[in-house]
Amino acid sequence: MIDLRSDTVTVPTDAMREVIASAPVGDDVYGDDPTVNALEERVAALFGKEAGLFCPTGSLANQLMMRTLVQPGQEILAESNSHVVRAELGAAATFSGITTRTWTAKSGLLRADEALALAAPNAGPYLVSTTAIAIENTHNFGGGTVQPLDQMKELYERAHDMGLAIHLDGARIWNAHVASGVSLSDYGKYADTISVCFSKGLGAPIGSMALSTRERIDAARIWRKRYGAGMRQVGILAAAADYAITHQLADLSDDHRRAQKLATSIHAIGASLIDPSTVATNIVGLNLRTLGITAAELAVRAKGHGLLIGALGPYFARLVTHRDFDDVQCDQAIEILKKTLVA
Numbered sequence: 001m002i003d004l005r006s007d008t009v010t011v012p013t014d015a016m017r018e019v020i021a022s023a024p025v026g027d028d029v030y031g032d033d034p035t036v037n038a039l040e041e042r043v044a045a046l047f048g049k050e051a052g053l054f055c056p057t058g059s060l061a062n063q064l065m066m067r068t069l070v071q072p073g074q075e076i077l078a079e080s081n082s083h084v085v086r087a088e089l090g091a092a093a094t095f096s097g098i099t100t101r102t103w104t105a106k107s108g109l110l111r112a113d114e115a116l117a118l119a120a121p122n123a124g125p126y127l128v129s130t131t132a133i134a135i136e137n138t139h140n141f142g143g144g145t146v147q148p149l150d151q152m153k154e155l156y157e158r159a160h161d162m163g164l165a166i167h168l169d170g171a172r173i174w175n176a177h178v179a180s181g182v183s184l185s186d187y188g189k190y191a192d193t194i195s196v197c198f199s200k201g202l203g204a205p206i207g208s209m210a211l212s213t214r215e216r217i218d219a220a221r222i223w224r225k226r227y228g229a230g231m232r233q234v235g236i237l238a239a240a241a242d243y244a245i246t247h248q249l250a251d252l253s254d255d256h257r258r259a260q261k262l263a264t265s266i267h268a269i270g271a272s273l274i275d276p277s278t279v280a281t282n283i284v285g286l287n288l289r290t291l292g293i294t295a296a297e298l299a300v301r302a303k304g305h306g307l308l309i310g311a312l313g314p315y316f317a318r319l320v321t322h323r324d325f326d327d328v329q330c331d332q333a334i335e336i337l338k339k340t341l342v343a
C-alpha cells in the first residue's frame with residue numbers, strides 16, 4: 001500500500017533506531033534528561049529563541065504557547081483553515097478560555113492587512129480584546145503553502161506596535177525553510193512563540209517543541225505537567241528528533257520534487273484538479289468538484305488499487321509526500337491516479 005494520507009506515517013530508519021537505543025536519558029520532569037536538554041537548546045538556537053520545551057505533540061506545543069500569550073476571555077486571531085482553529089478540537093477554548101476570530105485567506109497565504117483588519121486590542125468593557133495572532137507556516141489545509149517573509153515581518157511589526165503578540169504554528173516550518181531558502185532564524189524573528197514538529201516530514205516517530213523566551217517556556221513547563229504531559233526518560237525520543245534534524249532535513253527537497261511531479265501529472269489528467277504552480281512543498285490538494293466525484297469516492301477507488309489518500313472535504317482530496325515514498329512509488333501512484341481520476 002502506498003500511503004499519501006500524511007507525512008506523519010513514516011517509520012524510523014534503522015540508523016534512527018540505533019540512536020534511540022543508545023541515547024543517554026534521565027528523568028525529564030526533574031530536568032535531568034541530557035538528550036532532551038541538548039535538543040531544547042539546539043532547536044531554540046536554530047530559531048533564535050531563548051528556550052525550548054519538548055512536547056509529545058504539535059497541538060500541545062501550540063496550546064501551551066497560545067496560553068502564555070492570551071488570558072482567559074481574550075482572543076487570538078487566526079486564518080479560518082488553520083490547524084489551531086480547525087484541527088485542535090477547540091482546545092484553546094476548552095483549556096485556556098481563549099476565544100477566536102478568523103479571517104479567510106486564499107490557500108492560507110498570509111496578508112498582514114487581512115489579519116490586522118480584525119485586531120481589537122484593549123477593546124474595553126463591551127468587546128473581546130485581541131492579544132495575539134496565530135499564523136501557520138507551511139499552511140497545511142492551504143496546500144502546504146509557504147508564507148511570504150515580507151508579510152510575516154509586516155504582521156509582526158505592526159502587531160507589536162498595537163501591543164499584540166504573534167504565535168507561529170511551524171509544524172512544517174522545516175518544509176518552508178527548505179523550499180524558500182529562508183533561514184530558520186529569520187522565520188524565528190517574526191514570532192514571539194513558535195511550535196515545530198519533528199514527527200511530520202522530518203520523520204521522527206513523535207515529538208514537537210515550543211519555543212520562546214525563557215520566562216514563557218518556564219511557565220509552559222508548569223502547564224505541560226498540569227496537562228499530564230510531564231515525561232520521564234524521554235531522551236529516547238529527543239534523540240530521534242535530533243537525528244532527524246541532522247540527517248533528514250535536507251531530504252525534504254525530494255518530497256517537494258515528488259509532490260511537484262504528482263501535481264504536474266494530475267494536471268495532465270485534468271487541468272481543473274490542481275494548478276501545479278500552487279504546490280510549493282509536500283502537500284498536493286485536489287479539487288474534484290468539476291470532475292464530479294467526491295473525495296471519499298476517490299479515496300475508496302484509490303485504496304482498491306493500493307493507494308491511500310486523504311479526503312478532507314466533500315470534493316477536496318489531499319496527497320502528502322514524505323520520506324517513505326520514493327520515486328518508484330511516485331510513478332506507481334501516478335498510474336493509479338490515471339485509472340481512478342475519471343468521472
Ligand SMILES: Cc1ncc(COP(=O)(O)O)c(C=O)c1O
Nearest residue numbers: 057058059060083136140169171
Ligand atoms: C499545521 C499543523 N499544526 C499542528 C499540528 C499538530 O500536530 P500533532 O498531530 O502532533 O498534534 C499539525 C498536524 O498535522 C499540523 O498540520
